[in-house]
Amino acid sequence: MKEQTRIIRNLWPERERTPATTINPPLFKGSTVLFDSYEDMARAARREYSGITYGTDRLPTQRQLEEAIRDLEGGAVTRVFQSGIAAIQTVLMAFSKSGDHILVCDNAYAPGQRFCRQVLQKFNIDFTLIPPSVGADIEEYIRANTVLILLESPGSITFEIQDVRAITGVARQRDIVTVLDATWATPLYLKPFELGVDVSIHSVTKYISGYSDVLAGTVTTNERCSAVFRKFYKQMEIYTPAEECYLALRGLQSLATRLRQHEQSALFIAEWLRTVPLVDDVLHPALPSHPEHHLWKRDFRGSSGLFAFTFRQDYSETQLAAFINSLELFRLGYSWGGYKSLLTAAKIVRATPSRYAGKTIVRLSIGLEDASDLMHDLERGFAFLR
Numbered sequence: 001m002k003e004q005t006r007i008i009r010n011l012w013p014e015r016e017r018t019p020a021t022t023i024n025p026p027l028f029k030g031s032t033v034l035f036d037s038y039e040d041m042a043r044a045a046r047r048e049y050s051g052i053t054y055g056t057d058r059l060p061t062q063r064q065l066e067e068a069i070r071d072l073e074g075g076a077v078t079r080v081f082q083s084g085i086a087a088i089q090t091v092l093m094a095f096s097k098s099g100d101h102i103l104v105c106d107n108a109y110a111p112g113q114r115f116c117r118q119v120l121q122k123f124n125i126d127f128t129l130i131p132p133s134v135g136a137d138i139e140e141y142i143r144a145n146t147v148l149i150l151l152e153s154p155g156s157i158t159f160e161i162q163d164v165r166a167i168t169g170v171a172r173q174r175d176i177v178t179v180l181d182a183t184w185a186t187p188l189y190l191k192p193f194e195l196g197v198d199v200s201i202h203s204v205t206k207y208i209s210g211y212s213d214v215l216a217g218t219v220t221t222n223e224r225c226s227a228v229f230r231k232f233y234k235q236m237e238i239y240t241p242a243e244e245c246y247l248a249l250r251g252l253q254s255l256a257t258r259l260r261q262h263e264q265s266a267l268f269i270a271e272w273l274r275t276v277p278l279v280d281d282v283l284h285p286a287l288p289s290h291p292e293h294h295l296w297k298r299d300f301r302g303s304s305g306l307f308a309f310t311f312r313q314d315y316s317e318t319q320l321a322a323f324i325n326s327l328e329l330f331r332l333g334y335s336w337g338g339y340k341s342l343l344t345a346a347k348i349v350r351a352t353p354s355r356y357a358g359k360t361i362v363r364l365s366i367g368l369e370d371a372s373d374l375m376h377d378l379e380r381g382f383a384f385l386r
Ligand SMILES: *Cc1c(COP(=O)(O)O)cnc(C)c1O
Pocket: 083, 084, 085, 086, 109, 152, 156, 181, 183, 184, 203, 204, 205, 206, 215, 216, 217, 335
C-alpha cells in the first residue's frame, strides 16, 4: 500500500477504537459518520436506522450537553444552538406562521425583539410589546390570532419579574405557546416547567459555560411542544460545534459552586450599594425593596450575580465616563456570567411604560473576584461623581 493510502487508512483503525477512559468525555467532531454496512445505510435512507447518520444529526458531544440540560430542566426535549439568540429566533419561527400574532415582553433580549420587527414582520407575523411586569392582565393583549408569548424573567437589564404562573394559566386555556428566557436564573435557580411554561431558553454563553469563551444556547420544551420543535430543528439542519458543547459541559460541572459565589458576592455589593448616598434604586430581585420581590420568592430558588442600580441625580456623560473609566476590576463589555466582573451603563428606552424610562441604568455582572475588592473598586470610582 502506498504512503498516502496508509496515512488515511491508519488514522484511528477500527481495531483500536476503544478509547482510554478519561474523566471528560471525548470530543466528537465530524460531518461523515461511518455506517457498518450497506444494510445500515439503506435503513437510514428509509428512516429506520436508530444510529447517528451525519454531523447535523447531532454528534455525541452535542447530545451529551442536550441531555444534561434536559435532565436539569425536567423537559421532554432539548436542542443546542450556536448562540442564545439563534435559540430565540428558531423558537419564534418554529411556533408561528404567516398571519399569526406574537406577544413579546418589553424587557426581553433586544436582538430578539429586533428579529420580530425586521424578520418576522416580513413574513406577515405581527408582534406586540407588553409591559415587563405583566401577569394575569396578559389577557388584554391577546388577539384571536395570538400564538406565542415570549417572556424574560427577570429581564437582564431592568430585572422586572413577570407573574409567569398567571400568564401560563391564561395562555393554556387558549392554546398559546409560552416561551421563557430563563438565562438569569440558570436551570438551577428556576424551573420553568413547574410554572407551566412550554419552552425554556438559556444562553449557555453566560453562567452555564462560565468563562466568556463560548457562544451557545439551549431550547428545552415540554411534551406538548416537543414534536413540532424536534421536527423544526431537524429541518433547519442546525449544528453546534463540538468544542462549544465540550466547554459548556465542562462549565456545567462547576455551575452550582460558581453560582453560589456569584450570588453571595452580588448580594453583598447590592446591600452595600443601598447604603451609598448617591445611589437611588438597587434593581436586584432578592432585595425586599424590589417591586416583584414576592414573585422572586415564590418562583425562584436563588439569585445570580447580575443586577443594576440607578443614581439619585442625572450625571453628564463626562462625569459618568470619569466614574466608569476609573474602575480597575469592573471592565466594560457586553455579555455576562463569567468570572470577570463587567459593567454596562445606558439610558433605558422602552415602548411600554417603565419605572426606569429615561434613567441611566448601571448594570453589574459580579464575577468571582473577592467581593470586598469589588466594593472598594466602586467606592473609589464614586469619588469621581462627588
Ligand atoms: C445574552 C443573552 C441572550 C443571547 O445569548 P447569546 O448566546 O449571546 O446569543 C439571550 N437572552 C438573554 C437574557 C441574554 O442575556
